[in-house]
Amino acid sequence: MTTAFSAVPLTALPFPKTEYERRQLKVFEAMERANLDxxxxxxxxxxxxxxxxxxxxxxxxxxPLILVPGQKPTFVVREYELGxxxxxxxxxxxxxYREQxxxxxxxxxxxxxxxxxxxTIGLELGCWNxxxxxxxxxxxQLPDMKFADATRLVATVAAVKTEMELEVMRFAMEMTDVAVRSFQRSLREGTTEVEVAANIDRDVQKAGGVVQATSSTLLFGERTKLSHGTxxxxxxxxNEPAFIEIGGVEKGYACGLVRSAVLGRHAETELxxxxxxxxxxxVISAIKPGATAGEVDSAGREVLTRHGRPEFLNHRVGYQTGIRWVERGNISLEPGATDVLEPNMTLHMPIILCGESGxxxxTSEHVLVTERGAEILSRTPHTLYCA
Structure with a gap:
């Protein structure tokens, strides 16, 4: 007897093909400005x-995806992955191709x-992979070709989101908010990090979304001295602190958020x-079209300088977001950065301070750059949660 199976697509594009063609055209325009063939x-x-x-x-x-203006792109991939x-x-x-x-x-x-x-061919020399x-x-293999560093080219194009992308990111943030509220509700003496992560996964799944709490940073007590930790x-x-950095994901787009809490009181955490x-x-007040990434970073550091605590911040104040959580080579809000902010960019600012005891x-916010400044995407207050 022959068993019939319905024809179900193995996978599908997250967006219409026309959206990818639009993105490629934007990259072609950027290549022309960069004098890349x-x-x-x-x-x-x-x-x-x-x-x-x-x-x-x-x-x-x-x-490698080979892009040449006016030509159809070519993917060069491992044969095993063709399917x-x-x-x-x-x-x-x-x-x-078969082997390395x-x-x-x-x-x-x-x-x-x-x-x-x-x-001249551009290569993403400052990225992974x-x-x-x-x-x-x-x-x-190509001794007659000229190679140039094009690390920032695609990142700069991808930084500015379409309404289609923003819709996806707003849903991802809704799931992030669900995760944060679950984290806060779960804080009771004796509850473990693993138990809280399970609660988060369950609650987000009930809400119709995806978040991987088991692979996110979720730490209690002395373990909040770790920069990252599952x-x-x-x-x-x-009287111990709790810390989470987590993000909902939709169609590959992640919206991360940092929130901290205290069970009882903890003086250093509160400070x-x-x-x-x-x-x-x-930092949020400094975000507006025309501002540079370095100016935004400086606005945050000036606060700590006024308090005489500049050493508390030992990393950048934020970064460009979109597909995946982060990508090496994307816009970074760091000292001296010259990237200019534009409307419809999305940014995550995790302001995580390192105290004297380690x-x-x-806390953080995920924002959309607007014509007037910054729109906060989360609906969960960035205040300290006290359980």
Whole structure:
């Protein structure tokens, strides 16, 4: 007897194909401004942004997406992953290779097909997923080509969101808020980090969303001195702090949020958190079109300088968000950064301060840059939660 199965798509593009074509056109415009004749996109988040494919199969070999203005893009991928790349991306032209040593010859041949001899190709040299050995192998295969660093090109285009993207991010933030409220409700003496994480996963799933609490930073007591840490069988005690950094995810877009709490009283946590709120609100006030990333960072540091505590902040005040939580090479709100903010950019500002005893406590907001300033996406107050 033959069993019939209904034809169910193995996967589907998160957005219409026209949306990916629009994004590619924006990248072509940026390439023209940068005097690039071709671009090899290798960062997984950038691949997902431009093609729909999440790059999960490219964990140990590069999967370059070759972009040439006026031409159809070409994906160069590991043969084993063809079954995932074809239905998971909008790209029709896909060239496979089998082993690592096949990557450079196959990729170089694809580039030559575009007739780019003597032209300039951009590489994402400052991103993950492209090793120095990969670059050297390509240079050996294409001695007549010029290579340029194009680390920031796709990131700058992706920083400005469409209404379609913002709708997705707003839903992701709704799930983040569900997760934070679950975290706060779960804080009782003796409750473990693992138990709270399970509550979060259950509550977000009931709300129709996705969040992975078991892989997020969730820490109690002395463990809040860790810069990152997944939940353990560690209980919270009275007069101890709790810390969470977590984000809902929708169609690959993550909306992260930091929240802190105290079960009872904890003087150092209360001091650090009070300062973090002041820093965060100064940062948000500085966000507006035309401001530079460095100016926003400076606004936050000035608060701590006035309090005589500049050493409490030992990292950047924020970063560009969108597909994936972060991508190396994206806009960073850090000292001296010259990136100019534009409307419809989304930013996460985790203001986590390091106290004299080593506690890492703070708060954050995820904002949308508007014509007038910044719109806070979360509906959960960034005040210290006291249980």
């Amino acid at each position: 071709a671009l090899l996109v290798t960062a997984h988040g950038h691949l997902q942004y431009l093609s729909g494919y999440d790059g999960l199969g490219a964990y140990f070999m590069p999967f 995932s790349v074809r239905p998971g991306s909008c790209v029709q032209e896909i060239l496979p 040593f096949d990557f450079a010859p196959v990729c170089a041949d694809a580039i030559r097909r575009y007739g780019l001899t003597g032209r 492209l090793a120095p050995a990969d670059v050297s192998a390509l240079q050996a 939940p353990k069988q560690h209980p919270i005690r009275n 650090l958190h009070s300062l973090s709120i002041e820093v965060l609100e100064a 506690y890492l406590i703070g």
